[in-house]
Amino acid sequence: MVASASLLYLAALAGILGVVGFFVLRGVLRLWAQEKVIRELQPRLSKGKGSPQEHYELGSVYLQKGLYEQAIVQLKKALEVAGENIPPVCNALGFAYFSQGQYDLAIRYYKDAVAADPAYVTAWNNLGHAYEKKNLYGPGLEAYETVLNLDPQNAIAKRRAESLRKRLQPSSRG
CATH class of the missing domain: 1.25.40.10 (Tetratricopeptide repeat domain)
Incomplete structure (x- = not known):
């Protein structure tokens, strides 16, 4: 009886640890993907013009990380390079300003x-x-x-x- 209760307790603990581990791993992988985008795009975009999509992608990562000023710079650059208003970029800029209370x-x-x-x-x-x-x-x-x-x-x-x-x-x- 005591052994089965201990086994049940261990199984529940292992299940909880498995779920927590999944969420931690998912968060780490998301962070890694964001950092990879920054590592790849930031140096290239600081040297040259870059495409609107590249500036938008980097700006989006900055938004996800809560780096609103950096996001605004990249998103505005995306519009500048495109020479027109791109709806998702404009929306992302709105979100960046909204997040800052502007x-x-x-x-x-x-x-x-x-x-x-x-x-x-x-x-x-x-x-x-x-x-x-x-x-x-x-x-x-x-x-x-x-x-x-x-x-x-x-x-x-x-x-x-x-x-x-x-x-x-x-x-x-x-």
């Missing part, structure tokens, strides 16, 4: 993303969120309603639009 700049780049691709649901959701942070509930609601026109099942837009509708309703207090 909501006006975030709104600018989210607007650039949806102007370049009016069906870009993620950028519309992000634009709505940035408007909310600025307490601009009307424009925020409009952005979420655009999402719902494009993707009626979008859970984020449904939830946020309902919240903003409640905030915009006139108070029933007399």
Whole structure:
């Protein structure tokens, strides 16, 4: 009886350690992949022009690592090299500025993303969120309603639009 309880305990412990080990390994592999991108792209891009895709890729890695200033430099370079607004790059720039609390700049780049691709649901959701942070509930609601026109099942837009509708309703207090 004691032996089977000990065996059960050891099996549970081994299972828990296996799950934790999996997540640690996954995190280490993700970090390794990010560092590999930085090691390969950073020296090349600092010497030459590079493609918009390369600058976007490096900027995206910097975003994932929370290095917003470095991300902004690379993402702006991607737009400069491309000579046009690329929706995912504009959205990523918006996210970088949003993450730093620079909501006006975030709104600018989210607007650039949806102007370049009016069906870009993620950028519309992000634009709505940035408007909310600025307490601009009307424009925020409009952005979420655009999402719902494009993707009626979008859970984020449904939830946020309902919240903003409640905030915009006139108070029933007399």
